[in-house]
Every structure is written in structure tokens, then in C-alpha cells.
Amino acid sequence: MTAYLNDPEIWQESWDRQQEAFMPDREHRFAAMLDAVAAVTEGKPPRLLDLAGGTGTISLRTLARFPGAQVTVLDQDPVLLTIAESTLRDRATIVDADLSDPSWRSKLPQDGFDAVLTATALHWLPAERVSTLYAEIREVLRPGGIFANADHMPEESLPTLSDKLRDHARVKREARYAAGASTSWPDWWARVAADGQLAAKAEERARIYPPKDDHSQEWLPPAVWHVDALRMAGFSEAGVIWRGGTDAAVAGLR
Numbered sequence: 001m002t003a004y005l006n007d008p009e010i011w012q013e014s015w016d017r018q019q020e021a022f023m024p025d026r027e028h029r030f031a032a033m034l035d036a037v038a039a040v041t042e043g044k045p046p047r048l049l050d051l052a053g054g055t056g057t058i059s060l061r062t063l064a065r066f067p068g069a070q071v072t073v074l075d076q077d078p079v080l081l082t083i084a085e086s087t088l089r090d091r092a093t094i095v096d097a098d099l100s101d102p103s104w105r106s107k108l109p110q111d112g113f114d115a116v117l118t119a120t121a122l123h124w125l126p127a128e129r130v131s132t133l134y135a136e137i138r139e140v141l142r143p144g145g146i147f148a149n150a151d152h153m154p155e156e157s158l159p160t161l162s163d164k165l166r167d168h169a170r171v172k173r174e175a176r177y178a179a180g181a182s183t184s185w186p187d188w189w190a191r192v193a194a195d196g197q198l199a200a201k202a203e204e205r206a207r208i209y210p211p212k213d214d215h216s217q218e219w220l221p222p223a224v225w226h227v228d229a230l231r232m233a234g235f236s237e238a239g240v241i242w243r244g245g246t247d248a249a250v251a252g253l254r
């Protein structure tokens with residue numbers, strides 16, 4: 001059992017601000033995904049898996065929107081899971097598992113989820129693994145259940161505009177850091193490493209994610225690649241449910 005943090009909500013808030021510097025429309029994509037979940041469950045509180053859920057941001061949004069939802073956060077980052085566990089306490093099940101290992105499903109408290117949501121995470125895995133993972137995710141959904149993945153998924157037919165959009169976003173982000181409006185990714189992790197309660201977890205994390213690994217793939221598949229991969233994985237329908245700049249959310253129905 002992890003010792004709870006004194007101020008998990010403050011760490012959660014600073015994580016959200018740090019992530020919003022990359023994705024100013026982050027809440028829009030979460031709202032679009034939760035709209036799709038509400039449509040599938042006809043408004044009933046879902047049994048939802050927050051896959052590679054980090055600090056549990058999606059779980060917190062789910063619980064706020066659907067009181068009575070049963071949420072499970074799965075991740076392998078000891079720092080982020082400590083924040084999730086401390087913030088969510090008995091409102092969620094926390095699972096420590098590595099999605100690159102197909103046995104991740106055996107660690108779940110249940111299957112038959114109404115929804116599996118994931119955001120800004122699967123690009124950390126090689127594309128071949130993502131294709132296989134989609135089929136594994138389908139298996140933990142109930143028939144009719146929904147999977148949605150929001151991530152960097154540029155529009156294939158707009159390569160020049162996508163480059164310009166990314167450059168524009170980078171300039172804005174750097175201006176936010178320079179003005180102190182947000183904390184950058186390395187600065188956020190430096191604060192974690194300097195925190196009395198999180199420093200030991202940061203050391204554990206460095207063994208899982210070596211510091212030089214920046215988690216960015218050279219090839220970020222476009223949304224159409226994900227839609228095709230979902231169909232190949234056996235989802236009965238698949239498509240784009242949200243787009244913002246070079247990011248999108250794709251969904252599949254079991």
C-alpha cells in the first residue's frame with residue numbers, strides 16, 4: 001500500500017497545467033470521449049478503464065460527470081500512480097501494469113468494461129504493439145462497449161499544414177514556459193525529484209523510463225491508421241470522434 005501524499009490535488013493540478021501546455025484543448029477531447037461513453041451507456045454510470053491513465057485525470061472527469069461510475073486506472077509510472085492513488089483513494093481501483101506485456105489484462109479487477117479510454121499515451125509504444133493492443137483492449141470490453149484513444153494523430157492529407165500547426169504550437173508553448181504560465185515536462189519532473197514524498201518514486205520511475213528516453217516516435221500514425229487498426233482488431237465500427245489541430249480521438253465499438 002502506497003503512503004498517501006499530503007497534497008495530491010496540487011500535484012494533480014500541476015500535472016494538468018503541464019499537460020495543457022502541450023494540449024490547450026485537452027479538456028475538449030476528454031469531454032468528447034465522455035460524451036461518446038454517455039451515449040453508449042445511455043447516461044448510466046460506466047465501468048470504465050482509464051488506460052495509461054497516469055495521475056487519473058480521465059477517471060476524475062468520469063467520476064465528476066457520472067457519480068457512481070466504477071473506474072480503474074492502469075499505468076506503470078510509480079510517481080503518477082502515487083498521485084492517482086492519493087487523489088482517488090477508494091473511488092478507483094489502481095493497477096500497476098506494463099502495456100507492452102500482453103499479460104496486462106490478467107491484472108485487471110474485472111473485464112466487461114463499458115468503456116476503455118486512453119489519452120496521450122499509446123504513442124509511447126511501437127505502432128506494431130498498438131495494433132495488437134487494440135485487439136487485447138477489445139477483449140476487455142463488453143459487447144457494445146466503447147474504446148477511445150486521443151493522441152497525436154496528424155491528418156495524412158495535410159503534411160505541410162500539420163508541420164506549421166506543430167511549429168505554431170511549439171512557439172506558443174515556449175512562450176508559456178518563458179512567462180511562467182506553465183511548467184515544462186523536464187521542470188515538472190525535476191520538481192517531483194525534489195519533493196520529499198515523491199523522490200523515491202522518481203528513482204523507481206527512472207528505472208522504468210530511462211531519463212534519456214523522450215517517448216516520442218519518429219512516425220506518429222495518422223488517425224486513418226488507427227481507424228484501420230481498430231477495424232483489423234475486430235471492432236464492429238471505428239472512426240474519428242474528435243479532432244483538434246494535429247491531434248484526434250478515434251473510437252471503436254465492440
Ligand SMILES: C[S@@+](CC[C@H](N)C(=O)[O-])C[C@H]1O[C@@H](n2cnc3c(N)ncnc32)[C@H](O)[C@@H]1O
Nearest residue numbers: 052053054057075076077098099100119121124
Ligand atoms: C503523457 S502521460 C498521459 C497520462 C494520462 N492519460 C493523461 O492524459 O493525463 C502518458 C502515460 O502513458 C503511460 N505509459 C506509457 N507506456 C506505458 C506502458 N507500456 N504501460 C503502462 N503505461 C504506460 C505513462 O506511464 C504515462 O502515465
